[in-house]
Amino acid sequence: MILPSPLRVRFAPSPTGYLHVGGARTALFNWLLARKHGGQFLLRIEDTDKARSTDDSTRAIFEGMTWLGLDWDEDVVYQGANLLRHQADAYRLLETGHAYRDFTSPAQLEAWRAEAEAAKLPFKVDRAKVILPRDVEAAKLAAGEPFAIRFKVPDGTTEWMDLVHGRIAFPNKDIEDFVILRSDGTPLYNHAVVSDDIAMGVTLVMRGDDHISNTPKQILIYEALGARLPVFGHLPMIHGTDGKKLSKRHGATAVADWQHQGILPSAMVNFLALLGWSPGGDLEVMLRDELIGRFDPDGLLKKAAVFDPKKLEWMNGQHLSRLPIAEVEPPVTRGIVAAGFASEAELAARRDWYHRLLDLLRVRARTVDDIVRQAEPYLRAEIAVPDDLWAGLAKDAEATRSALTAARGALVALPDAQWHDGAAMEAALRAAAEGIGLAAGKLFTPLRTVLTGSKVSPGITDVVAMLGRDRSLARVDAALARLPGAP
């Protein structure tokens, strides 16, 4: 399918909560399309529903978009600011005979609806009852009675070539004459959207497929207004692990939740892109630019996808390892500072060392938090060996003592020049173990435990090198002194 030119797409969330991963995915696909083809990506806040819209939500959307790196072009459009145009468009439809005044009270409508439901019949407003004779209408109008403006759905069929689904058609007889302007003068969703999309020059509308049944109504409005139709594309939904529509019950559904759980924007974007789209081959891990380069509407899927947090974490681990260090540093630093392990200034003061540490830790981490947690022993002066690990060491105090003593001796004897020579240090430690008839692992393990307070860490020589001689020896000495039977 050929894309419109100029290409102007938009993301139009209503600010009633947080930036949901589903919304983020919709925004991402629009953004990808615009960035790939040199189009414009616009942002419109649909704050028409004052009761549900809040400034906090609007801010959350901006923050989420910014975090993900989805920058928008031109000024943000606030739907609420376009009230006058929405009204003018509605009245234009009234004047051109594409809509009519409806003086029916909400209570009456409700009664009709209940009636139809009782009779198990599909409800549609009855034009014969609603459209009044000219003189009656004039009288009500003169009396100042409130009325809504209802769109007059013509006979026929409304269809379009959907960017992802191909041809979709709705018989117009199944579409009710719908209200476009409330009796209080405010527009309804379908009307405001079309009015705004026309005004913004949007040429391609890509949104969730929960909007498929809104599309024929919107197309009818475009046509009645004499506007050029945009291309429509409807993206599949995102579901939770239980196959149901993704919601709060599934835990983290806001992009900010993932941000706080140590997910990188780069990974989030990559993961989201693969939900409902495929580059066609076996590609999985793609950085931003590659995503833009490969994105193609032909790869858009029709089937709803399940959001799998496990795969997101794996994806994050991949990005953590592959991204330039400059991109993983900021969030890790924030975490370290927040945890109180070090100050930003302290880290900046030994930047090379810090980056070496990050390189060592990121390969075995899946989240930013994993790195922060593992960085603790290298940043703090003192460490505490957890009780259960200490118990393991103390159980055979003599073996532990001789292993630590041998390791200590090897480290003390290691020339400064070899301190950062992993192979030399390893040889020295292995020789020390052999010297007391121990397998090397039996020496590395207790050493690791007393140096890091953990049973997992980078290779032992890297640990020692990162810690430095003084701190390493101090930790060994502290453990030696604490061992049962110590002098």
Place this chain on the structure above:
RNA sequence: GGCCCCAUCGUCUAUCGGUUAGGACGCGACCCUUUCAAGGUCGAGAGACGGGUUCGAUUCCCGUUGGGGCUACCA
């Protein structure tokens, strides 16, 4: 109920009539190995069902079933 959309391993997906139905996550085993990751090898694991069309259907058509969406003077 009516209308619309959808349907390949548990999950994300490849396949654009002919494949031992491929890859990834997760799971299991093994290798590497000083731990944990990472990496490597291997394994279990899928075309919802029924009809057509065709020499041949996962692929095209119809139906069934099962999911989902909409059905407001909500967005």
